[in-house]
Amino acid sequence: MQTIGVIGAGTMGNGIAHVCARAGFDVILCEVSQPALERGLAAIAGNLGREVAKSKLTSQEAADAQARILPASSLEALAPCEFVIEAATEKFDVKAQIFRTLDSFLAPGAVLASNTSSISITKLAAATRRPMQVIGMHFFNPVPVMKLVEIIRGLQTSQATFDAVKALSEQLGKIPVEVNDAAGFVSNRVLMPLINEACYAVMEGVATPEAIDTIFREGMAHPMGPLTLADFIGLDVCVDIMRVLAEGLGGAKYNPCPLLVRMVDAGWLGRKSGRGFYTY
Ligand code: CAA
16 A cells, blocks of 8 residues: 545644655645645644654655645545545534545545544444445544554454554554444543543632643643643534533533533634633
């Protein structure tokens, strides 16, 4: 396999394209919005530049990696890809439509991986005529730095598909961990209730965001406290994932904290909007 398709040039998509190109693969980076595509390519250049500054790459290796990324604005451009990683908007209908379209023209052996953080792989696989070749490949932000790839097997995913994705993750320098398809997989099933509970502690006046984050940084050696992390992930994403957990697993403990919902309603989405638990 030489060419990997990546769909979406946002934070996750551009990070995934970065690590694939850095590992020597040709990448076709597909993004429908031209400004978003340009922002994604600029982010990759900036992040490769950081790695050059830290002597993790030579400037020639960074230039070669950037040159291996071919930008594209339509899904049809992904026709030569034997492997596609989708990192589009976190909405089932959007992802299912992308998978159906790719399924109609990609080579029969091509694998479709989704970087979804919570949508059912089993349901996405069922939208295609190649359910055995559909799998979850969940990367973590910032993708060039975080080692984990959570590999999610749908009910229909074949062993050959799983083995190929595990091998690819290792080629990308990542640490793959296998999980089965269930709401929130493992990462968000455990992380999001922690963040949600921290929001309740703020709402109930138990402690300030700064105090809560300091407790986790200095007491539990987390690199960021849960509320800084929530701002980093995006408060809207946190609410969406809590709703997926509530729907998929049931029980009041998964309801998003009312304060978190109000902040999203106010447009306070965290770092990306300039305001969340902190101002940026
Ligand atoms: N590309 C390349 N390199 C990058 C980078 C990027 N986008 N961002 C940071 N780096 C590098 C820096 O150059 C630096 O390199 P050195 O170690 O060689 O100096 C290193 O990463 C650390 O960066 P900084 O010194 O700027 O800052 P930091 O020490 O605060 O680290 C961080 C930044 C890695 C983000 C760290 O704060 C951290 O680990 N935070 C927690 C991240 C986390 O939990 N991510 C998961 C979010 S959940 C998710 O993604 C999935 C979901 O489903 C919601």
